[in-house]
Amino acid sequence: MKKSIYYFAFVLSFVTQFAIAQVKILEKGKANETNSIKKExxxxxxxxxxxxxxxxxxxxxxxxxxxxxxxxxxxxxxxxxxxxxxxxxxxxxxxxxxxxxxxxxxxxxxxxxxxxxxxxxxxxxxxxxxxxxxxxxxxxxxxxxxxxxxxxxxxxxxxxxxxxxxxxxxxxxxxxxx
Known part of the structure; x- marks a missing residue:
């Protein structure tokens, strides 16, 4: 039981970190696109x-x-x-x-x-x-x-x-x- 709780917590932590990383990538992508517009x-x-x-x-x-x-x-x-x-x-x-x-x-x-x-x-x-x-x-x-x-x-x-x-x-x- 303890093992499955630890496993669940680990997976949840990993998924959360991955989701946060994806949001940062999207924000960075929008920032880069906005910057390229400013150049133009x-x-x-x-x-x-x-x-x-x-x-x-x-x-x-x-x-x-x-x-x-x-x-x-x-x-x-x-x-x-x-x-x-x-x-x-x-x-x-x-x-x-x-x-x-x-x-x-x-x-x-x-x-x-x-x-x-x-x-x-x-x-x-x-x-x-x-x-x-x-x-x-x-x-x-x-x-x-x-x-x-x-x-x-x-x-x-x-x-x-x-x-x-x-x-x-x-x-x-x-x-x-x-």
């Missing part, structure tokens, strides 16, 4: 003639924000970002964005490596990066696999040249609304 708080601006072209090319009209979900060149990544794009979009990206309030947003997915993106390109939500404009001007780090850019109607934008989450996008929209 400097609003930069797209020249008006280029902004007009972006609006026309990607059918951005009345929405306050354009969210550009970018995938770089396949050879630049150490993993295959173009592997089974349609399934990956339907299983991961689409459900994640469905939880966000995108009422005033135009959300598009741009692909630099058109050869591998053909199965998903529809010119409604999924587009090629025409002339590699975004690759050349904004996502030009040679190791860029993915990134996100949020642009407001004035042409001000914030950029995350890395893996990102819906939290990142929400914070960018908030910062561009100020």
């Amino acid at each position: 708080q400097v609003k930069l601006e797209i020249p008006q003639n280029q902004l007009a072209t972006i609006k026309e090319t990607y059918n951005w009209n009345k929405e306050k924000f354009l969210i550009v979900n970018f995938k770089g060149m396949r050879h630049a990544c150490n993993y295959d970002i173009y592997d089974d794009l349609v399934n990956a979009y339907n299983q991961y990206e689409k459900p994640a964005f469905a939880k966000m309030d995108l009422t005033n947003c135009r959300n598009v997915f741009l692909y630099a490596d058109v050869q591998y993106a053909k199965p998903i390109l529809d010119k409604k939500t999924h587009y090629e990066d025409v002339g590699h404009y975004f690759l050349k001007h904004y996502f030009n780090d040679l190791s860029t696999c993915t990134g996100v850019m949020v642009i407001n109607q004035k042409g001000q934008y914030l950029l995350a040249n890395e893996e990102y989450s819906t939290f990142t996008i929400t914070k960018m929209i908030e910062n561009l609304s100020k």
